[in-house]
Amino acid sequence: MTISIHDFFKKKKKRKAQAHTSEKLDIPGNLWVRCYRCGTTIYSKDLETALKVCPKCNYHFRLSASERISFTVDEGTFEEINPHIKSTDFLSFVDSKPYAKRLKDAEMKSGLPEVIVTGEGKINGWSVAVGAMDFSFMGGSMGSAVGEKVTRLFEHALHRKIPAIIFSSSGGARMQEGIMSLMQMAKTSSALGRLRENCIPYICVLTDPTTGGTTASFAMLGDIHIAEPNALIGFAGPRVIEQTIRQKLPAGFQRSEYLEEHGMVDIVSPRKDLKKVLTNILSFFDFKGE
Amino acid sequence: MELDYKSLLPFEKPIAELYKKIEDLQKMARHGKINLEEETKLIQKRIQKTRRELFAELTPLQTVQVARHMGRPTTLDYIGQIFEGFVELRGDRNFSNDPAMICGIGKLDDLSCVVVGHQKGKNTKENIARNFGMAQPEGYRKALRVMRVADRFGKPIISFVDTPGAYPGIGAEERGQAEAIAKNLRAMAELHVPFITIITGEGGSGGALGIGMGNKVMMLEFSIYSVISPEGCASILFRDATKASLAAEAMKITAKDLLKLGVIDEIIKEPIGGAHQDTKLTAQNIKKAILTNLKPLMHMTSRELIADRYNKFRKMGIFENG
Numbered sequence: 001m002t003i004s005i006h007d008f009f010k011k012k013k014k015r016k017a018q019a020h021t022s023e024k025l026d027i028p029g030n031l032w033v034r035c036y037r038c039g040t041t042i043y044s045k046d047l048e049t050a051l052k053v054c055p056k057c058n059y060h061f062r063l064s065a066s067e068r069i070s071f072t073v074d075e076g077t078f079e080e081i082n083p084h085i086k087s088t089d090f091l092s093f094v095d096s097k098p099y100a101k102r103l104k105d106a107e108m109k110s111g112l113p114e115v116i117v118t119g120e121g122k123i124n125g126w127s128v129a130v131g132a133m134d135f136s137f138m139g140g141s142m143g144s145a146v147g148e149k150v151t152r153l154f155e156h157a158l159h160r161k162i163p164a165i166i167f168s169s170s171g172g173a174r175m176q177e178g179i180m181s182l183m184q185m186a187k188t189s190s191a192l193g194r195l196r197e198n199c200i201p202y203i204c205v206l207t208d209p210t211t212g213g214t215t216a217s218f219a220m221l222g223d224i225h226i227a228e229p230n231a232l233i234g235f236a237g238p239r240v241i242e243q244t245i246r247q248k249l250p251a252g253f254q255r256s257e258y259l260e261e262h263g264m265v266d267i268v269s270p271r272k273d274l275k276k277v278l279t280n281i282l283s284f285f286d287f288k289g290e
Numbered sequence: 291m292e293l294d295y296k297s298l299l300p301f302e303k304p305i306a307e308l309y310k311k312i313e314d315l316q317k318m319a320r321h322g323k324i325n326l327e328e329e330t331k332l333i334q335k336r337i338q339k340t341r342r343e344l345f346a347e348l349t350p351l352q353t354v355q356v357a358r359h360m361g362r363p364t365t366l367d368y369i370g371q372i373f374e375g376f377v378e379l380r381g382d383r384n385f386s387n388d389p390a391m392i393c394g395i396g397k398l399d400d401l402s403c404v405v406v407g408h409q410k411g412k413n414t415k416e417n418i419a420r421n422f423g424m425a426q427p428e429g430y431r432k433a434l435r436v437m438r439v440a441d442r443f444g445k446p447i448i449s450f451v452d453t454p455g456a457y458p459g460i461g462a463e464e465r466g467q468a469e470a471i472a473k474n475l476r477a478m479a480e481l482h483v484p485f486i487t488i489i490t491g492e493g494g495s496g497g498a499l500g501i502g503m504g505n506k507v508m509m510l511e512f513s514i515y516s517v518i519s520p521e522g523c524a525s526i527l528f529r530d531a532t533k534a535s536l537a538a539e540a541m542k543i544t545a546k547d548l549l550k551l552g553v554i555d556e557i558i559k560e561p562i563g564g565a566h567q568d569t570k571l572t573a574q575n576i577k578k579a580i581l582t583n584l585k586p587l588m589h590m591t592s593r594e595l596i597a598d599r600y601n602k603f604r605k606m607g608i609f610e611n612g
Contacts, residue, residue, distance in 0.1 A: 082611075090608040093540050095527035144607030151604070173495075173517045175527055178541040179553050182495060182517040183606035186503055189475035190603050196476070213517070215468035216456075216496045221476055235468035235496070236458030240522075244458050254463060262464045 035059050051271045060228050060271055062208055064110070065117040065134040068167050072275055073130060078121035082152050086113045087145040091178055099176040102138060110137040114145045115170070118153040120160065123275065126282035127289040129157035131166040135209070140170035142214050143177040147184025150218055154191040154202075162289040163201040163282060168219040171237075172212015185217035192221045201285045203278070206233050206256070206265065224281055225265040226274070227256035233265075297566065299355045302344065308337045341563045348512065350538035350547075354520060356512040357491045361566040363573070365392050365407035365450040368490065371573030372580070373398055373405065379439075382431035385465065390421040390457070391429030391501075393436040398448070398580065404440035406433040406501050407450030410491070423492075424457035427470035430500050434474050437481060444592075446484040446584055449501045454519065456497030471500040478503035479600055482592030486583055488558065488576060489513045489545075490565070505599050506583045507553070509545040510572070511560040515553070516543040553606065556583070 033042050038057035047054075051071050052061040063071065069078055089100040097105075107113060115138065118131040131153050133140045142150075150166065157164035173181035195202050204222030206215075208231035216235055227233060234254040242249060252258045256268045269277045298306050312333050315326045348356065356362070369376050373396030380387040392409045395402065408425060411417035433449075440447045456467055478485065478501075487504030493515030509515060518526075520538035525531040542548065545557045558579045561568040587595065 084610075084612050086610045088608060088610045091540065091542055095537075095540070096529065143609075145609040148607050148609055175518055175523050175541065177517075177608075179515055179517055179543070179548060179551065180607060182499055183553060183603065185472075185496060185499060186475055186479070186603040187606055189472060190479035190503075190600055193476045193479045194600075197480070213496055216471040216500075217475060218472070220466075220469045220472040234463050235456065235471070236463065241458045241460065241463070245460065247460075249460065253460070262466070264466050264469060 036061075053271050058229065058270070060208065060230065062135050062169065063132075064136060065112060065132040068132040068207075069117065069119075069121070069130070071271070072132075072167075072278070073121035073123060073128075074125070078119050078130075080117060080119040081156055082118060082149050083113070085145050085149050085152075087143050087174075087177070089176070090144075090180075091176070093176040093178070095176070102176065106137045110134055112137050114149065115140050115142070116146050116149050118149050118156075120156065120162070123165075123282060124279040126279065126287075127160070127162045128282065129153050129160065129162055129164045131164075133167060133169040133214075135169040135171075138174065140168075140214070141172060141174035141181070142170060142184050142217075143174035143181050144184060146174075147181075147187050150184075150188045151191045154188070154195055157200055157202075158195055158198055160289050161200065161287060163203060163285055163287050164195065165203045165205060165278065166218060167205045167207055168210040168214055169207045170210055170212070170214035170219070172214055182213065185213050188218040189221060192218060201281075201287065203281060205274070205278075206259075207231050209233070211235065211237055220264075224267075226267045226269050226277060227259060227265045228274070229256055229268055229270055231256045233259050297359070297361050299352070299359065301348075301352045301355070302341075304340050304344070305337055308333055308340065338562065345512075345562055345564070348544075349535070350514075350544050351520065351535040353512050353544050354492075354514055354534075354538055356564045357514045359564060359566050360412065362410075362491055363565050363569040364412065365409050365452060365490070367569050368450060368573050368576060369394070369396065369405055369407070371570060372577045373403065376405070379436050380432070382428040382435060384428070384431060386426075386428050388421075388426050388429030388432060389419055390423050390425040390453070391433055393432055395436075395439075395445075398577070398584075401584070402445050404436055404445050404447045405450070406436055406447065407490075408453040408497075408501070410452055421457060423453045424455060425453065425497060425500075426457050426459075426462050427465045427467045430456070430467075430470040430474050433501050434470075434477055437478070440483050441481050444483055446486070446587070447481065447504075448580060449485070449487045449504060451487060451489040451493050451498045451502050451515075452491035452513075453494045453497045454492055455494035456500060471496050474500045475503060479603070480596060481599070482595060484584055484587035484590070484595060485599065486580055486587075488580070489515050489554070490576075494519065503599065503603065505587055505595060505602065506555045508556040508558050508579055508583070509548065509554050510558050510565060510576070511545055512564050513545060514538075514543045515545075515548055516541055 035054040037059035093099040206227040376396035378394040410423035489509040520534040523537035524533040565572040
């Protein structure tokens with residue numbers, strides 16, 4: 001069979017545009033996974049050992065909250081806090097589906113009650129208040145429950161006098177909660193003011209993708225900003241910008257390396273080095289907790 | 291009487307028809323020498339009545355149209371009416387001066403105040419110069435710089451919100467639009483001085499909140515405050531930008547709805563037919579609301595002010611737990 005060059009690229013483009021969660025890539029038997037970027041077929045167990053980074057092209061697959069925690073936090077040390085805080089459809093919001101139904105579907109799909117899992121754990125022995133966002137739950141969007149869990153995580157860090165770390169992955173505010181989702185930006189940022197005032201360190205780890213209201217609040221207010229390679233990080237989404245300015249965007253625009261170049265992140269760290277980098281930072285701050 | 295059809299919105303069609311009648315009468319009066327004053331007065335009364343009725347029950351999308359009306363008074367219009375001796379302060383001291391954000395100092399009666407606010411234009415040319423009221427990171431950084439002047443010298447801050455949103459552009463991203471807004475949110479929570487926010491037109495998402503964390507947040511009657519524009523929400527969630535009306539309805543973006551949700555503290559009345567019918571009266575209403583709300587704040591210590599603001603936003607959110 002022959003295909004034209006045009007079709008070849010068309011197909012490739014389509015492939016790239018699909019969702020990036022690894023679960024979706026599984027080829028029957030869950031034994032083999034195909035890399036979205038380079039198309040290489042990877043043995044599942046190898047991918048797992050490589051912390052879900054393609055051994056060939058270094059593509060960093062998006063992680064679920066539980067994968068993130070298990071890759072970062074010392075085994076057996078994580079204790080979840082506020083696990084029962086969940087979103088509710090207080091506006092009776094209906095778009096193509098009722099919000100209440102969307103929440104149920106998201107819970108089924110992600111196996112999580114909300115976007116973010118928060119708790120306390122240790123990273124190479126250092127106690128931290130840690131939160132991991134899961135993009136597979138409604139695009140990691142921030143509604144009242146996410147805002148509340150993030151705020152309570154910061155309050156926990158303040159109370160325990162331990163550094164806070166959030167792994168962000170979010171499309172921004174959750175429109176189905178209207179203005180209340182916007183108010184979560186104010187709430188979480190105010191809570192960070194208190195951490196700052198009390199000299200409690202806060203580290204942002206920006207992962208693919210972090211945009212909108214999440215970036216414009218707690219994801220950009222760290223003492224230290226770390227980003228995973230090639231993560232999309234920005235305020236407005238690339239499509240919105242393209243439509244506004246009617247220009248093509250420069251190569252690498254809004255990617256981690258671009259942000260580093262423009263002074264918005266301290267370190268672009270490959271996933272395999274992340275725990276080491278975090279350990280060095282935690283050791284610098286030297287907070288032992290109370 | 292000047293008949294300004296252009297300023298009428300689509301839903302004001304019944305008013306346009308009445309204007310047309312007056313015009314016809316005036317023509318007749320010019321040709322024949324009959325006196326039609328009585329009739330004209332009657333029609334004018336009907337115009338007022340129709341307007342009152344129309345504006346008594348605007349749909350959310352109609353409210354959006356009023357909030358975006360080209361003739362709607364801008365921040366500078368209100369500053370001119372409310373403050374004496376206004377001095378504009380420009381520039382973020384880092385990169386540039388953003389004309390989409392107005393900052394300055396002035397006197398509210400005897401009280402020295404710091405003022406910040408988005409600035410839209412009144413025509414295409416002005417709007418291009420003001421970037422349609424969409425601020426760049428420099429705008430937010432300028433606002434923060436000037437708010438910190440207030441903070442240091444113990445002066446109250448009044449912010450006027452009227453923006454479709456923070457500007458989504460290449461430069462804005464490169465220079466940290468998200469960081470600039472985020473930093474303002476954190477900093478506003480820590481201000482030691484009384485802080486009042488008035489949403490006068492469009493309260494567009496993070497771009498609005500970026501200067502909008504007052505101890506008291508008020509909205510003009512026909513302004514809107516929303517996490518995303520109804521068109522944006524429609525195209526993402528409803529996959530159809532023409533469903534803006536549904537999106538506007540669903541998101542609860544009007545002053546009435548937001549007061550019910552506890553996101554704002556007060557609604558400031560507008561003249562019948564909207565703020566653009568009478569800038570002076572609207573400004574008077576705003577001034578009254580500022581003075582009334584400032585009074586108790588002026589008696590609070592800086593610690594109480596910070597706690598008051600913190601608790602206000604800490605409480606926001608509706609969720610389940612259990």
